[in-house]
Amino acid sequence: MSIYQHFRLEEKEFIDQVLTWKSYVEMNYAPKLTDFLDPREQFIVQSIVGHNGECKVQFFGGIQGAERKRALLYPDYLQPNEDEFQxxxxxxxxxxxxxxxxxxxxxxxxxxxxxxxxxxxxxxxxxxxxxxxxxxxxxxxxxxxxxxxxxxxxxxxxxxxxxAIQVNEQTEEHDFTVSSLRLDAVLSTASRLSREKAQKLIENGQVKVNFKIVESPSYQLQEGDLISARKIGRMKLASIGEQTRKNKWRITLEFFH
Incomplete structure (x- = not known):
């Protein structure tokens, strides 16, 4: 089973980069520090590195609650501290x-x-x-x-x-069932807007996924995606669960206040 099938086609280049970082750490037994990553990129890195191999990963953005963080991939003998995130x-x-x-x-x-x-x-x-x-x-x-x-x-x-100025942003998790993982379906459920109004927001360029404007209502969301919509706010697709008997998806959304 190819690792790429778990992610989006447009993420292939980043996945290749993560695999290169992981290989570097395993072959050289030395740490690799990345640039700042958005939440989706952090999710991809964590998914690829995993928890049980010789290569480990930690994330730090300079403050508690940071959204953008650097990743430090390191061999299992190392015990990283915050200074190493530079x-x-x-x-x-x-x-x-x-x-x-x-x-x-x-x-x-x-x-x-x-x-x-x-x-x-x-x-x-x-x-x-x-x-x-x-x-x-x-x-x-x-x-x-x-x-x-x-x-x-x-x-x-x-x-x-x-x-550093302390981030006081509060988060709150809620569970939902949605008919599909399309952007309009999830946004409609999360915001209690009609599907039609959610589609208009998206088509008018008022919705971002992982900091990029997405204008396609049918855009397929994946775990770890950060969604922001004008006048609605920001939310993260924290987890995707099993499908129900009626073929609906169980999801958990993390709302930022």
Whole structure:
């Protein structure tokens, strides 16, 4: 049985990369640290590495409750600590009397300095404070090139992870049965919208799966998918259970509040 059949066709390239990481650890008996991964990618890594082989894996995003995390694949003799994940926290100082920073503005400005999204972790915001996490190997480059958010001039301060804004996002799990694992079916059930309204949301580009806009109502969801819909919120397909006698799927959704 091919490992690829358990995942989406478009995930093949990432799966090959995970297999390469795993092989490296097993052959060299040395750890391998990845860039920041989204929740779906973390699920794929955990699924492939498993729990019982010579290669182990841990995830850490710099703070408790982080959404984006680096993975450390390592041989079973190693006992990793947080320092080995090589994560840097920056606080953004800006003229708060005149401007207001937002998550999209900060992310857009970070992308504008020529680095890929995978080098950055979560963006943390609390009232007038703004921080972001990044891979330590690019910290000097970021400090050198990141001077503006939009038109506003900003200054970065390197901080220890203990100074991070604490994420207070609460989660709540609920069990459902759905007629299929189509995006519109799951979104309709989770939001109590009609199937038709759920389809319109998707077709209008207002729904993301794993941070990417999906405009097909028939898109097939898989375990570990993170779903966000405008005016509805965010949820994670935490688990997919057995089918009922009426061929409905038992699922567990984790809602973020």
């Amino acid at each position: 994560i840097q926290l920056f606080e953004i100082h800006y003229p708060e009397k005149f401007i207001q920073l937002t998550h999209p503005k900060i992310l857009g400005s970070l992308m504008g300095i020529g680095l890929k999204r995978e080098k950055f972790g979560d963006i943390l915001m609390e009232q007038k404070r703004s921080q972001f996490l990044c891979a330590k190997e690019i910290a000097d480059y970021v400090r050198l090139h990141f001077h503006h958010v939009g038109k506003a001039k900003v200054r970065l301060e390197a901080c220890s992870l203990s100074q």
